[in-house]
Structure formats: C-alpha cells, structure tokens
Amino acid sequence: MAGVEVVSEQGFRTDGRKPNELRRIRCKQGVFSHADGSAYIEQGNTKVLATVYGPHEIRGSRSKALHDRAYVNCQFSMATFSTGERKQRPRGDRKSTEMTMHMKQTFEATILTQLYPRSQIDIFVEVLQADGGNFAACVNAATLALIDAGIPLKDYVCACTVGFVDDVTIVDINHLEETNHIAEFTVAMLPKSEQFVMLEMSSRLHLDHLSKVMDMATKACKDVHLVLDRAVRDHVSEVWQQLGNT
Amino acid sequence: MKDHPLSNCEEKFVLAAIAENRRFDGRGVYIYRPIVILYGHDRGCCHVQIGCTRVLAQVSCEVIIPKQTRPNEGVLHMNVELSPMACPSFEAGKQSDYGVEVNRALERLLRDSLCIDLESLCIMSGEKVWQIRVDVHVLNHDGNLIDCSSIAAIAALSHFRRPDVTVSGEEVTIHPLDEKDAVPLSVNHIPLSVTFAFFDQGRTLLVDPTDQEERVMDGKMVVGINKHRELCMLHVSGKMLVLQDQVVRCVNIAAARVGEITDLIKDTLEKDNAARKSGKEFGFAKCLADVILGVDDLLKHYVDSMSVDTTSVGQTAKTVVDADGNRVQMEVDNAETGNVSIKVPGTGKMSTNTEGGAVTWCEGEESDSDVILLDKNDSTSSEVSSKQVSAVVELSDSEEESVLMTSQDLERTELSKSRAIETRENRGGRCRGKSFGGRNRGKRGRGNGQRYF
Amino acid sequence: MADVFKKVEPAEYYRRHLTHDARPDGRQLLAFRDVVVSVGTIGTADGSALVRLGGGGTTVVCGVKAELASPRPDTPARGYVVPNVELPALCAATLRPGPPTALAQTLSQAMADLIENSGCVDAGALCVSPGRLVWALHVDAVCLAHNGNLADACAAAVVAALRDTTLPAITIDDETGRVRVDSGRERAPVAASAFPVAASFAKFDNDILFADPTAEEEALATATVTVATLEDGSLCLLHKAGGSAMTEKELQQCVDRAQVRGAELRHLVNKVAASKEC
C-alpha cells in the first residue's frame, strides 16, 4: 500500500517495534497545582496534557445543569504546532468536535456522575505533539487527571489504537502507519470488566479478522492499564511520603 | 425551537414495551421499517425514506486544484444539513454536535473506506481534479438518521454522472451534457450502515430505532459494512458499556441486513435507468402521481395540465398601458428641460417638481460646501470643517418656530448634522477604511489597521 | 403641537397629509425629492459617484475598484461585476454594528440583478485575455445617511459610478506572460449604453400611492414597489416584496411615473458627466 511497507518481511515495523509492542509510555500526575487534577503523558512521540476541574457549580449557562447527575464538559484541542503542517484552528473544526464528543461520552459513562447532581466536571486535553493515537493518549491522560482530582470512576479507562494490515495486527500505531489507509481501531475500555466504553473503526476490515483484532486491542488496553496503575501507585506513595508518613 | 419534552410516563412505558420485545409499529427487533428509494429528475439526486425518516441527497461536481499532499486524487466532500424542517430542535446554518456526528460517520463510511475511486477523478495531476460534493438534507427526523443518510448518499453517488473530460496536452475540455454522454463515478463497493440501539445495559438491542426509541436508549452502535462482509466503520455513542461478544453479534446481524438493502439500491437504480432509457417518466413528480393514482390517500391531490383562458389579455393590457401613455411620453420628452443646475464640475442638482410648481417653504438651498465633504481635495475639507464649528445651531429647545427657519438656518443645521456624522465615526476610535478608499482595494472594510485620533 | 401629534399618532398624521395630496415635507404625492449627483468624488477608486436625495437625506456613495482576476470557468471570456451594499451603523439610529443585515443583503442582490438584467456593463469588454485574465469590478455602495428609498439612491450611485469608471489599458507579454498596465494609453470606459434608473413608490393605507418615501414614510407604508426603466421605455426590474395588494392599474401608474423619472435622472447624470469633462 502506497509504497511504504508497514510491516517488513522480518516482522518489524517502520520504527523498529514488533507488531504487538506498545510505544514507551511515560506519564506523570499532578503536574499543575492550580488545577484540581492534571496529568501529562507521552506515548512515543505523542505528547498530551490533561487538566480536570471540578466537581463545581455550573458555570456559564444555567440551563446545562442536570437535575440528576453531573454535567461533564470536555474540550479536545490540538496545539497549532503539534502537526507537520501548521494547524489553522486548534479546536472547533469537525474532527476536533468529534473528538470532544467522544471524550464526553467516554467519561460520562465511567465517572459516577449521579453522585454530583447539578454540578459540573471539566476535562481539558491539549495535544502538544501528535504522532498517531492522539485520542487514545488523550483518554489515558484524562483518566490520570481524573484520578488525581479524586473523582470517583468505575474503573481506569485505558485506550489504545490497533491496526490491521497484511494479515498482521499491529498495536499502538503511529502517524506514518495511520496515513497508509490501514484498518484502524480506536478503543477505550474498562480493563477489569473488559467492557468497551468507546469503539471506533475506519477503513476496511474483513469480518473474519474482527475477533483477532479485538482480542489484541483488549490485551493492549490491559498493558496500558498496568503502566497507568503503576504510575498512580507511585504517585500516591510519593505524596504519602511527602506528607510525613513512611 | 424546543422539541416536545419527554415525559416520565412515556419513558417508562417505552422501556417497558421494549423489555417485552414490543415496538409501537409492531416490528420484530431486527427488522427495518419499510425503505423507499426514489431518484430525482437530476442525476445524483436520491430521496430515501425509512418509515417516517426522510433524507434527500444530491451529488454535484466541480473542478478544483488538488491538495498538495495528494496531487493525483479527487476530493469527496460530505455535507450534512440538519435544518429545523427535520426536527424543531435543529438549528439552521449552524452545525450542532449531532450534525457533526452524522457528518463524520458518513465521511468515515464513504470516504475513509474508499468507496469512490478518487484517483479516477484526477484530470491533470497537481492542477485539476474533480471535487465530488454530496449534500445530504434531512427532511424529517424519526430516528436512525445515519442509516437513512448513508443509503441516500451511496445511492446518489451511484446514480450520479459527471461530465466527460478530454485532455490534450495543456488543453482541458469539459464536455457539456448534450455533446458527450456523462460518465458515472467508479464505485468500488457499497458500504452501508446498520444502527443498533442498546437498552437496559446492553441486555436488549434492536435495529433501526425510531425517534421515540432513540430518546430513551442508553446508546447506539453504528456498524458500517458492505456486502462482501467487510467492516467499513464502527461507531459507538452514548454512555454505555459493550462487551466484545456483543460487538461481534451486532456485526453479524448487520452483515445479514446489508445484503437486502444493497439489493434494493441496485434494483431501484436499474429501474430508474430503464425508465430513462425507454423515455418513460421519472423523477419525484412521477412517483407522487403514481402513488396518488394507485392509493386513495386523502392528503394527496393531483390535477393534470390545465389550460388558462387568456384571450382577452393582450387587449386589456393595451388599455392599461395606453391609458396614460400619451401624457407620459410628453413628460419624458420634456424631461431634458428639467431644472438641473451644475454648481461645480462633476456635481449637479435636480429639483424635481414636475407636477405643480416648486415648493419653497421647506426647502434649503443646497450649497457647494455640502458636497465637498467627500471631495478628492483633502485641503478643502479641513477648511469646511473649520467653517462649520461656528455654524452649529442649537435645535434642542426649538418649538414651532423651527418650521419657520430660514433656508440659511436649515443649511447650517444640515451641515452640523453631517459634521455630527463625521465625529461619530471618529469617536469610535476606529476608522473603517472604505474598500475603495485606499490605493489598493482593501479586502475588508473594517479593522485594516488605520486609526484616527 | 404638530410634533406631538406626529409622535403620538404617526399614522394619522400622515393620513391627514396624504389624503390632501401633500406630504409633511411639502412634496406632492408623486413627487420625488431633489437629487444631487456628484461623480468622480473618490480619487482612489476607478469610478465613483455620490447621490443624495433631498437636502441631507439619504446619501449613498459608491466606488468601483477594478481588479484583475481569472475568469469563472463557465464564462471564460467575460469579466464580472460584484456589487455590494453596505449599511454601516452610522447611517441610521436603528442599525447596529455587526454582520450585514437582511436589508443590506437584499439591496446587494437587487443591485446585482439590476446590473445583470439591464446590461449596463458590457461583461465581454471586461475580458483581457480569454480564459486567463479578466477584470473583476468590485462595486461597493456605502450608505452614509439613510432616510428612506435606499434602493433608488443605491441604484443611481451604482450606475453613475459605473458610467464614470474607466480601466487602464493592459498589455500581456506573450513570452513571459507578465501583465503590465499601460499607463501611456488612454483609459477605456466600461459602461454600455444601457442606463437603468430605479424609482420607488410606496402605498399607504392600502390605497394612497406616493413616490420616493422617506424613512418615516417607509415605516408606515403598507407596501413598496421599485421599478427600473431603460432609455427606450423598457423595464429591467420590477420588484415588490410583499405588503398590501396592488392592481395592475396602480402598477402601471408606477411604471409611467418611473419612465418620467428615468428620463429626468438620465438627463441630470449626463449633464453632470459632461460638466466634468469640460
């Protein structure tokens, strides 16, 4: 497809990874003190910052208030310098609006919103550098930020992209692989119950391969969960120690 | 506009009915409402009806310069219009979140799955390609917009013919339709979407939800798939959680449904083509007439071509026109003797009182300075304004006497008014450079950086 | 007293005047306001005109700027005219700054119709090199004061400005393809012979017809009609948007009056143009 071979004969991808190998994830919680919760994540060259405010009273139009649960307000934004060509609008175009909507749905389903009627929770994510799997990185970052803010969740939300090309399933695809019109899955799931919160697929994939791809996606999300979970535990114990406890 | 609010008893009832596997229209859970596909008179025009949901799609084409990143590919542009016609809560002219969702779903289903061969739309690499635009107008929203729109869009694309093009060297000729037959687009496959509504934490699911069902559902899954069992799109929305086996189950049901719809599209396309070839009638009007003649529907009415009796029209028109004709002609001929005075070259004034004598009691004689305000010479205008400062007249307390002001006074107030207009413009601190005011035509009247202080 | 009466019962105030074939500003029913036309007032434009109705009443200034552009694909050998009417907030107390109002958009479209229908610009003459380069005339009319009957004032300003417009000669170097403005050669006029003139009428109380309404009269009128005539007596625009119904005789009355008005205004503009040359 389009000249570039996504997986070489030796079974390696363009950036040297094996098909089922994630990019390196580095993350940090509590990067800002002014926000109620914040987190920074790097998945390979994709870098995302997330902040969370709330739960607080409804800001802006009062009519948004929901009488039985919290209103989740999300904003997905990509810095103008984050892509190869300069982005004209950081947000508000059709794709960003779609991302914002997906974020909102994902977290409305996982935050225990019914605990905070008539209030609002803000989740803002900013993509600083985009190299594929932007949405997955945003979801992971937002999860960490929500945990940092102490907002009750059903479970971690772990997200990951999976591609399928030439009979091979590849996980956590980067930008170069994305541009090759390969079948692409973006999933966000609750790792413990193995339930999908968000599921998006584009391009073409034969039905016979579907189960294979989804199994791989589940595994990848669980791997992400391990990394996130360790980061959270490290962060908590660090804070615990800072408070003078040993 | 606001839509009707959903009452608690409705919500409870609809959920209870679904739990019993009962739908208001008596359908089974995996059954679609009846689908009607009609094609318009124009090529690329398709109207699809699923139950009461109605969508109109129109395909058009245009020659554009390709994107730099893809110089050999044409462009497929999708535009979904949700107007208040379909549902009172939709707003015209502004794309809502829901509009974006439908639009993106169609983009991913049709464009990202490469259902149209974009490379065949290239006329001259890097310079000229076809842009195919699909406008999808939602006419009535009774649930399941995405499925209805996807059928309309792909059927319209298959129905469309673009003008033929010949390229010889640098020369590109686009043949009009009467010169050379138009060519169809090369459609690689027919991707269609099947929407599932989820209820009761995913324990119940049904196909083709109506608006009533959509309002109470937990969420929905849209499966884009073609006849060759290739998954083209997957989209889950709403706050719900799904398990892998549910996904697989939905996809398999969708694979079964999509074959029937594909056959329906192909069948209707063939019928329309046959009608066009054999010179039979086609288009919406014909379909409406067919329905009317077939079924006795009280809401439809039809009359055949009617003749209007217009024998006396010519004569009556002549009487009306000629009634005053002579007098008008005389006045037109006399127009040149009218009262035109030229004060300065390039400026003239006409006092027009052709009927009756000139009225003088309320008329201020125009002075030259009044028009100089906009003269080329900047030096004169500064002169004028200094003159005006002394000529401000207090008008606030004037009572009936103001009617009796002398013509000179009136002229002064006139000047003070125009002065006031000028100062009002300046007071804003921001000057709107008129688009013809500078040497180069300013593209925008406002805010091009000049400031007056 | 009269002022109070006017404030409290504006409709009755006008009714008493109009039933006596007189109007508060002293005109008779079918009389137009005085008109001042001034051409070539904007030095930076390729053609311009200022039109004022009545002393200090409605004022519209129109400037034409010509730009070289590539032609539209469907008409390779024709230039194009882009009229635009702007109603800035300064021209009337009722207007607010912001995007174009419906009135401004309607007027812009009316001007576009007028230019296209009457053929007052020879689009073929705007072509520099077929398929490659044509002139695009941006005709911008700005209303400086709005006291009714903008349609007539805009039409007069637009047409007078177009008749004032001249274009520089252009030479294209065949080898390099470079475009050069030939300042040595004389500038050529763009206007064709057609000279449309618009005249507006209003109806009050469903039965009284009067010409050239002021803003106050427009607000009280139940219908307005605009008729544009050409020199040979033919019509190129007859626009009535809605309002109280009119009979064919009333419309004919408007058409007749518009013919006379057309002749007068043409005479004025021609004389003004002539005075500028000498």
Add this chain to the structure above:
Amino acid sequence: MSCLKQSNLRGFACEQSCLTRSDGSATFNQGETTVLAAVYGPVEVKLSKEHVEKAAVDVIYKPKVGIPGCKEKATEQLIKSTCETVLLVALHPRTAVVIVLQEMQNTGSLLSCCINACCQALMDAGINMRCLVCAVTTTVDQEGHIILDPTSKQEEDGKAVLTFAFDSKTNGVIMTTTSGIYSSQEYQECLLSAQHASAKIFEFYRDSILKKLSRVS
C-alpha cells in the same frame, strides 16, 4: 400585439402533512419542479427577533446544492414579506412563525412553486391567515410571446422571467419580481395572464382541502 404562446399550466400535485415533526408541511409539484415546505408556529421566538406587537416570520430557504448565499437570502426575504402579508401576525405577538423550504427538484418556475408550497404548508399548520396566496411564473420569449409556468429551458431561452403572487381576496398583486428586459405592454400581459392562472391554483388549493376533509365533514 403579442399573443400567448403557451397558456397551459403544467400538472399540479401536492401532498399535505407529509412530515411528522413539523406543525404543518406540504410538497408541491408544478410539472417536475418540486418544493417541500415545513411550517412551525406560533412557537417561541429568539429574543433578538421578538416583536411585542406581532409574530416574527422567519423563512429558511435551502437550495439543493451548496450552502445558501446572498441570492438565497434575498429569496428568503421575498418569501418572508409575501407570507407576512397574508398571515395575521398581530394575533400572536412575541412568537415566531418559522417556514423552512427545501428545493427538491428544479425544472423551472421554482420561486412560484416555493410560494405555493409555503401557502399549502401554512394552511396545513392552521396558522391564522387573512387570505391565501399563490404565485405564477411567466416568461417572455425572444419573439415577445408569453409563456405561463415555464420550464427551465424556456426560462433560459426567454428574454425575461416574471413572477407574480396574488392574494385570494382581491386578486391583487402582492409580490412581483422580474429578471431580464421587457416592455410595459409585456409586463401587463404577463400580469394579467398570471392573474387568470391564479384562479386555477386557488381552485386547486380548495379541492385539496376538500379531499383531505372529505370523510370527516
């Protein structure tokens, strides 16, 4: 004196209440030209458009291809003021009447078809009206002959296209708009023939309502 070349109106068809979500709707066909109209009203009004003494009429016209521009806005204004004339707007102050028109198929006389669809939809929505309105398009061809209810081809070939709207009470001209050049005589002839044709359309309106209510009365 010129004479009428074509004094036939194309066949008419209409379907009332064809949409389920709007308060009133109608499809109107003149030959192949098809327009769909939906009406809401009286409904709540946006604060910026509110009138204390009457209902605000809002017309949205949607062309089939592309996004609406200046020309469509002018059409909207034209239809808006035409409808305002026949609607009793003073009966519903601080509300809005929203009319949405969708071009479905254009084979000539589109504007008149829009107004006719609009009137049918307003009737279907049961909004108080002073009287009915109908529109007729005419064309003057190159020889000066007059064509009623022209097709797009006839519109293109002719030298002028004139559209008139009449009320059902006085049969006077509510709206008139023209393009192209024509003489006064031609104008009057078009007007009078259109006026004759309007009677047929009013008759059609009444027949369609009679049919709709034939069972219940």
Add this chain to the structure above:
Amino acid sequence: MEDSIGKVVIPGDILQNLDEKKGKIKVTVGPGLIRDGSHIAVTKSGILRHREPSVFWVDCHQKRYVPARGDNVIGIVTAKQGDVFKVDIGSSEPASLSFMAFEAATKRNRPNLNVGDCVNAKLLVANKDCEPELVCIDSYGRSSGLGILPNEGFLLQCSIGLVRQLLRNKFNVLTFLGKAIQYEVAIGMNGRIWLHCHTVRETIAISNAICRSELMSDEEVQIMSKKVVDSLQGFE
C-alpha cells in the same frame, strides 16, 4: 351562513347571510374566524362548526396548540422555579403552575411533582400578551378530576383537530374500543392524550388506533376499531 355549517371553509372565505335570517343577533366567533368590518372572515382551513344559539368556529387539523382560557390541558413539568412549576403545554411559551394550585395544598404540604411528570390542569390565564397560567383546582378549591397524572401509562401526541373530534363526537374510536377493552384516559385540549391499560400490548394498539382515526369517517372508525379488538382478543 347556515348553509356552510359542517362544510369545508378556507382562509379568506367570508361568512354571509349573518343578519338576513335572524335580524340583529349577537354572534360569538371561536378559533379560525375573525371579524373583518361587518363580515366574518375565515382564517383557517377546516370545517365550520356551530353551536346554538350563535357560536361559530372552525375545526382545524392543526398540531400546534394556542392556549385558550378554560381549556383542560395535559402538561409536562420542565422545571421548578421558586413557588411555581414551569409546565410545557405545547404552546409558544411554557405555562406556570403554582405550588398552591392543587387540592389541599398548603405552604407545608407541597405537591409531590418532579421534572418530567404529567399534570392534567385547566388554563386560568391564557392571553396572547402574557404567560399562560394553569391550576389544578376549580374555584371551590376541589380537584374535580384535575391534578397529577400517575407515572404509568402512556402519553400520546396527536393533532388538536383529533382531540376536538374525540370530545365532540359520541361515535369515536374511544367509545368503540371501550366496549371491549378497559382503559383509563385523560384528554388534553393541547393534543395530548394520557392512556393507561392493563397491558402494554393494549396500550400500543389503542394509541395506534387513535392516531389512525384522524381523517376517517364514523363507519371507517367502527370497522377499524372492530379489527383492533378482534386482533387483541384473538391472540389472548
């Protein structure tokens, strides 16, 4: 005028023969009619109706409700604001319903009404220039059938014309079906019908039958009702 009663009228029609028959009479005109000088003009398309002695109106199959004083309507609570409920009755603006306008309501004993609940109420104030106001009591402070509707059953939306037809005509779909099926019903003049049956199946069947009866003649309604009843009983 008499000759057009029960006939179809369309906007712009003038009702004549007013004075000729009875001399000077006082005429009350309802929706769809307006005084135009010395005539009465029709403003809506529909069927002209008459009630003795001289009340005239037009039955129009419109969907949008325009509030009229004294109408019984079914509203949906959309918000609580201070001491009033905001209630959607399908008109251009929401109606207000005071906490106190219920039977036996006091400052302490407030009605238990949540957002989304339905009420059967009467329009106390309905006027084109001000907000409509609802009450759930009559002038003696008794509920007289008004009040909160239970949160079971189904709320059906139909045209105003159909509702008027159901209330006016004795031979309507409800009476036909009522002979065979038990149900509870509340009809609002704003085109909302609250319906409660023993089973979901019956509710669906009846609501579909009501909607379908809109433009039918009495005989057709009877035939249809019989079919509905047969099919419901045939399977049970």
